[in-house]
Every structure is written in C-alpha cells, then in structure tokens.
Amino acid sequence: MRLLILVFGILVIGADQWLKSWISSSLAIQQQVTLVPGWLSLTNIRNTGAAWSSFEGQTWFFYLITIIALAIVIPLLIKAYRQKTSVTFYTGLVLIIAGTIGNFIDRASQGYVVDMFQLDFVNFPIFNIADMALTVGVILLFIYVIFLDKDTDTK
Numbered sequence: 001m002r003l004l005i006l007v008f009g010i011l012v013i014g015a016d017q018w019l020k021s022w023i024s025s026s027l028a029i030q031q032q033v034t035l036v037p038g039w040l041s042l043t044n045i046r047n048t049g050a051a052w053s054s055f056e057g058q059t060w061f062f063y064l065i066t067i068i069a070l071a072i073v074i075p076l077l078i079k080a081y082r083q084k085t086s087v088t089f090y091t092g093l094v095l096i097i098a099g100t101i102g103n104f105i106d107r108a109s110q111g112y113v114v115d116m117f118q119l120d121f122v123n124f125p126i127f128n129i130a131d132m133a134l135t136v137g138v139i140l141l142f143i144y145v146i147f148l149d150k151d152t153d154t155k
Contacts, residue, residue, distance in 0.1 A: 005094050027116075
C-alpha cells in the first residue's frame with residue numbers, strides 16, 4: 001500500500017508538470033478559459049511569489065523553504081515507511097513532498113511557478129496541482145494529529 005502511495009506521489013508530480021507545460025503552450029499569459037461557468041476557469045499566470053503574491057520575486061526564499069521542508073519531511077517519510085505508521089500520515093507526507101517538488105521544478109527551471117486553476121465564485125489565489133497536493137497533504141497531517149494519533153504520552 002505504501003509503495004502505491006509513493007507511486008501516486010510521483011504521478012502527482014508528473015501530472016503537475018504536464019498540466020503546467022500544456023497550459024503554458026496552449027494559453028497566452030492571463031488568458032482565461034471557463035470550465036464550469038461561475039465556478040472554475042483555467043487562467044495561465046506566472047507566479048514569482050506565493051499565495052496572494054506574498055514574497056513576490058523572492059525566489060531565494062522559496063529555495064530555502066524547499067530545502068528546509070524536504071530536509072524535515074523526507075526523513076519523516078522514511079521513518080513512517082519503516083514503522084508502517086498510519087496511511088493518513090504517510091499519504092500526507094508524500095503529498096507534501098510531491099507538491100514541494102512540483103513547484104520547485106518550476107522555480108528552478110523558469111524562475112516562476114505556472115498557476116492555472118481559478119475559482120470564479122470566491123476571491124482566492126489561482127493555484128496548480130502542486131499547490132493542491134501541498135494543501136491536501138497538510139490537511140491529512142492535521143487529521144492524523146488531531147483525530148488518529150493514539151501515541152500520546154500520558155505520563
């Protein structure tokens with residue numbers, strides 16, 4: 001099961017990179033295509049920052065955060081794999097790594113991240129598959145810590 005989850009993480013990275021490439025070659029910058037009227041559009045943007053343009057142009061900061069994140073999460077993933085910890089915890093770690101790597105590839109190769117999913121019903125940053133993987137990964141870790149982790153010290 002854990003190997004399958006790891007393969008899923010690799011597929012997430014591949015899907016993220018494929019969609020970013022397709023969007024970049026198919027839509028002009030800022031071009032918008034409606035997928036579900038009033039709900040979801042594809043918009044080709046180049047993001048040099050994070051959500052809501054925070055830390056815009058601070059590529060060095062994102063390199064540093066990526067290195068720190070991977071230095072923390074990869075050893076946790078190895079430990080979780082060996083100890084056969086919760087699938088929820090393991091999946092969260094895999095998705096965080098996949099999202100981190102997906103956006104890092106863009107920053108390292110282009111100096112920006114390609115974002116495309118735009119929620120039309122709310123003022124929310126345009127995002128990509130890597131962002132979704134990171135978000136779902138963090139949510140899974142919260143679920144694990146709050147509801148599933150029974151290894152608490154009650155001494």
